[in-house]
Amino acid sequence: MPHRPYVIDEMISAKAIAARIEDLAREIRTEFADTDKLVVIGLLRGSFVFIADLVRELDLPVEVDFLEASSYGDGMESSREVRILKDLRGQIEGRDVLIVEDIVDTGHTLAHVTDYLQTRHPARLRTIALLDKPARREVDFKAYWTGFEIPDAFVVGYGIDFAQRNRNLPYIGKVRFVDDAA
Ligand SMILES: O=P(O)(O)OC[C@H]1O[C@H](OP(=O)(O)OP(=O)(O)O)[C@H](O)[C@@H]1O
Numbered sequence: 001m002p003h004r005p006y007v008i009d010e011m012i013s014a015k016a017i018a019a020r021i022e023d024l025a026r027e028i029r030t031e032f033a034d035t036d037k038l039v040v041i042g043l044l045r046g047s048f049v050f051i052a053d054l055v056r057e058l059d060l061p062v063e064v065d066f067l068e069a070s071s072y073g074d075g076m077e078s079s080r081e082v083r084i085l086k087d088l089r090g091q092i093e094g095r096d097v098l099i100v101e102d103i104v105d106t107g108h109t110l111a112h113v114t115d116y117l118q119t120r121h122p123a124r125l126r127t128i129a130l131l132d133k134p135a136r137r138e139v140d141f142k143a144y145w146t147g148f149e150i151p152d153a154f155v156v157g158y159g160i161d162f163a164q165r166n167r168n169l170p171y172i173g174k175v176r177f178v179d180d181a182a
């Protein structure tokens, strides 16, 4: 279905994202300073840019794995049904784990994935989300670390899509439909 024409207004610059990631990496290094090899898990597809920048700031022994979860399809509304489309390759039992997510919106995706991975009995499991949109929360969930709290707007860029587009923008922008009143 074709979408109404829209423009993207910058909300968080690439520079601000990079600076925030440096801060977050410092906190993560402190938390996992005594960990042998941290398993950093990116949730596909939205987290692929964030995890790439984050692990390069970590300066810790890490193993990188991915899990694909999807609930939005091409629209702006969560289906509330989180499907695991691709599972991890490695084992996490007894390991320290960091789940990396791009955005917590209704909370269904990260809450579901956290429960799902807890059943494998990791030693320590932490979550990090670049963005948090608390106004839209439907389940009681908060990531352990959050990059930025944002208002109730549909955002794209830095890995995040609208109908599979705009993931390659280097910044976070807000979608604005041109036929909406200002
Ligand atoms: O808190 P929620 O309301 O569950 O929304 C957040 C999730 O929605 C998006 O993923 P999506 O299902 O669109 O898949 P994608 O990561 O492949 O883009 C986003 O990347 C998060 O994973």
Ligand code: HPA
Pocket (backbone or CB within 6 Å): 072, 103, 105, 106, 153, 154, 155, 156, 160, 161, 162
């Ligand atoms: O604001 C958003 N933008 C794109 N995808 C999303 N999935 C949950 N929230 C969003």
Ligand SMILES: [Mg+2]
Pocket (backbone or CB within 6 Å): 043, 044, 045, 046, 047, 069, 070, 109
């Ligand atoms: Mg996602």
